[in-house]
Amino acid sequence: MAHPPSFNLRFPDWIGGPFVDWKAKVDLFEQFRREHEFDIGTIAGVAAKFGVHRRVVRRAIASCRSNIKMAPLCQIEMTLPGFWGPGRRVMAVLSMSKQEFNRLDVLLRVQSGRLRVEDACSLIGLRRCQVFRLLRGLKQEGATSLLSKRRGKPSNHRLPADIRTLALSIVGERYADFGPTLAAEKLAEAHGCNVSRETLRGWMIAAGLWVDRRHRLPSPHQPRRRRDCLGELVRIDGSEHAWFEARGEACTLLAYVDDATSRLMQLRFVASESTFDYFRTTRGYLEAHGKPVAFYSDKHNIFRVNAKNAVGGDGITQFGRALLELNIDIICANSPQAKGRIERAFGTLQDRMVKELRLAGISTIAAANAWLPGFTQAYNARFGREPTNAKDLHRPLTAADDLDEILAWRETRTVTHNLTLSYDRMMLLLEPTPFARGLARKKVEVVNYPDGRFAVQFEGTSLPFRVFDKIQTVTQGAIVENKRLGAALALVKEQQASYPPNRRRYDTARQRPPNNLEAPGMPTKSRPRPMAVTPPSV
Numbered sequence: 001m002a003h004p005p006s007f008n009l010r011f012p013d014w015i016g017g018p019f020v021d022w023k024a025k026v027d028l029f030e031q032f033r034r035e036h037e038f039d040i041g042t043i044a045g046v047a048a049k050f051g052v053h054r055r056v057v058r059r060a061i062a063s064c065r066s067n068i069k070m071a072p073l074c075q076i077e078m079t080l081p082g083f084w085g086p087g088r089r090v091m092a093v094l095s096m097s098k099q100e101f102n103r104l105d106v107l108l109r110v111q112s113g114r115l116r117v118e119d120a121c122s123l124i125g126l127r128r129c130q131v132f133r134l135l136r137g138l139k140q141e142g143a144t145s146l147l148s149k150r151r152g153k154p155s156n157h158r159l160p161a162d163i164r165t166l167a168l169s170i171v172g173e174r175y176a177d178f179g180p181t182l183a184a185e186k187l188a189e190a191h192g193c194n195v196s197r198e199t200l201r202g203w204m205i206a207a208g209l210w211v212d213r214r215h216r217l218p219s220p221h222q223p224r225r226r227r228d229c230l231g232e233l234v235r236i237d238g239s240e241h242a243w244f245e246a247r248g249e250a251c252t253l254l255a256y257v258d259d260a261t262s263r264l265m266q267l268r269f270v271a272s273e274s275t276f277d278y279f280r281t282t283r284g285y286l287e288a289h290g291k292p293v294a295f296y297s298d299k300h301n302i303f304r305v306n307a308k309n310a311v312g313g314d315g316i317t318q319f320g321r322a323l324l325e326l327n328i329d330i331i332c333a334n335s336p337q338a339k340g341r342i343e344r345a346f347g348t349l350q351d352r353m354v355k356e357l358r359l360a361g362i363s364t365i366a367a368a369n370a371w372l373p374g375f376t377q378a379y380n381a382r383f384g385r386e387p388t389n390a391k392d393l394h395r396p397l398t399a400a401d402d403l404d405e406i407l408a409w410r411e412t413r414t415v416t417h418n419l420t421l422s423y424d425r426m427m428l429l430l431e432p433t434p435f436a437r438g439l440a441r442k443k444v445e446v447v448n449y450p451d452g453r454f455a456v457q458f459e460g461t462s463l464p465f466r467v468f469d470k471i472q473t474v475t476q477g478a479i480v481e482n483k484r485l486g487a488a489l490a491l492v493k494e495q496q497a498s499y500p501p502n503r504r505r506y507d508t509a510r511q512r513p514p515n516n517l518e519a520p521g522m523p524t525k526s527r528p529r530p531m532a533v534t535p536p537s538v
Contacts, residue, residue, distance in 0.1 A: 100146045107131075107138050107146075159199070167195050168207050180204055224338075226260050230387050231292040231394035233259040233331075234285075235342040238273040240486075241350050247363035250486065253349065254281045257342045259296065260387040263380045264345075265289060267372045269365045272487040275302050275318050276450045279407040282319075286326070286403065290394035294329035296339060304332045318409050325406045348383070409448040415439045420468070421446070421456070428456060431464040439463075 044054060096104065106123050109115035110131070115123075120131050137145030170191055175183045180201035187193040187200070195203075204210035227233045235257045242250045252273055256266035266285040270277040297303045302319050316324070323330050333339040356375060362368050397403075413421040419430040419437070423446045430436045439458055447455040456463045 228389040229391045229393045234292045235296045237342050239346040244363045256285050257345050261384050263384040264376045269368045279450045283403050290396050293393050296331050299332050322406050411446050412443050427468040428465045429468045
């Protein structure tokens with residue numbers, strides 16, 4: 001004898017004990033849902049309602065906690081029509097949307113008499129006749145009557161199959177390596193086939209012409225083969241770290257590591273990464289080893305102009321200009337993984353060097369720089385390796401390589417008719433010599449040396465000048481890079497400490513005495529008045 005289909009929610013069968021029927025299970029599920037979603041009800045109340053021990057309710061909550069929040073598609077076990085008997089029931093799993101599952105929930109409560117039809121209409125947003133229609137279908141066909149009849153069928157608004165075949169054939173023949181966005185643009189421009197990019201994306205994924213981003217394999221960062229010769233490629237970078245631990249301020253270590261041998265070619269402790277510090281470190285490297293073929297760095301603005309629409313300049317940094325004059329190339333890595341050797345070297349240094357500095361009792365940058373040569377020699381003996389080719393590609397410095405003039409900050413300025421020029425919020429006055437008078441409206445170079453010297457030059461000739469005005473303050477809202485923030489804050493603190501007391505905030509000289517007993521006659525207008533204290537009533 002055939003029976004109408006029945007259904008069962010994915011709920012543990014042991015909840016409430018073997019004597020709890022299906023209606024009680026649904027009621028228990030509703031109580032759990034109200035308790036966990038709206039914080040209504042207690043475990044003791046649920047246990048008392050169903051006449052079970054509180055332990056059973058706790059076990060039910062622990063096992064059903066992941067099933068209380070329903071997914072957009074919820075699964076329901078359904079017994080298909082068939083013959084009742086041992087081993088003759090066929091179980092199927094149907095998927096329901098959240099709206100369909102909510103309707104099923106409401107209709108079940110209406111069937112069990114725990115919810116009125118009027119309340120069900122307001123909950124699911126349907127009229128009475130529609131609710132009764134759903135109840136009849138639920139009684140006759142079960143939960144399948146609530147499923148959408150359009151599920152699994154093609155959309156009525158889909159494009160014809162001929163357009164899909166045409167678009168995929170064109171993309172496969174001419175634009176096989178194009179992405180969906182560019183392919184959709186080319187189809188509309190060159191072939192008059194207007195297909196949205198998302199529709200074309202789905203077609204290309206189904207046809208195997210495109211791989212979704214979620215299913216792409218991650219890009220491997222395979223190790224690059226080392227250079228063959230010493231001095232062929234030298235990696236440069238800086239690492240900000242608490243090198244002195246709590247004994248001193250955090251600072252930055254500039255490192256020059258040879259790619260072929262992994263040797264530390266030059267080390268220097270500095271306050272922060274800056275062009276002048278790289279000038280000083282590079283000079284020490286060149287004087288010790290000579291000129292390498294190329295330096296390999298990151299995309300720091302010391303080595304590369306990162307502004308897309310930079311106004312002025314020749315598209316090269318001061319450090320890049322100095323290397324160009326020395327005939328040394330500068331290559332910028334596209335990712336941190338590309339310069340992994342120097343990053344791993346910094347990992348080793350942050351472990352070993354910190355402990356060596358602690359054992360040596362060093363806590364200042366000057367003492368650490370004087371200690372570095374011995375550590376560098378021991379490190380290279382431990383971690384250095386021999387190059388594949390014994391040839392050294394370092395080139396010696398020549399007489400034309402004037403490091404004092406090359407490794408300096410140079411900027412071009414125009415001389416006014418009054419023989420003045422502006423530089424770094426300063427006005428420089430050129431001495432009115434006969435040579436300087438002929439430089440009106442001409443370009444001169446302002447040279448700032450790493451050792452603190454300052455010069456104004458025209459075609460290599462220094463011009464006498466004097467500073468007319470100089471503002472020795474930090475501009476409000478100045479843009480400071482992240483790697484130079486510590487040095488900038490130290491400069492601001494030093495400048496604020498040099499202000500007179502009347503310009504310092506919270507200085508004791510600016511504070512007035514608390515009352516006139518300590519300083520009679522002092523104005524009290526800006527002082528807050530003490531609040532009146534009402535004596536307690538007896």
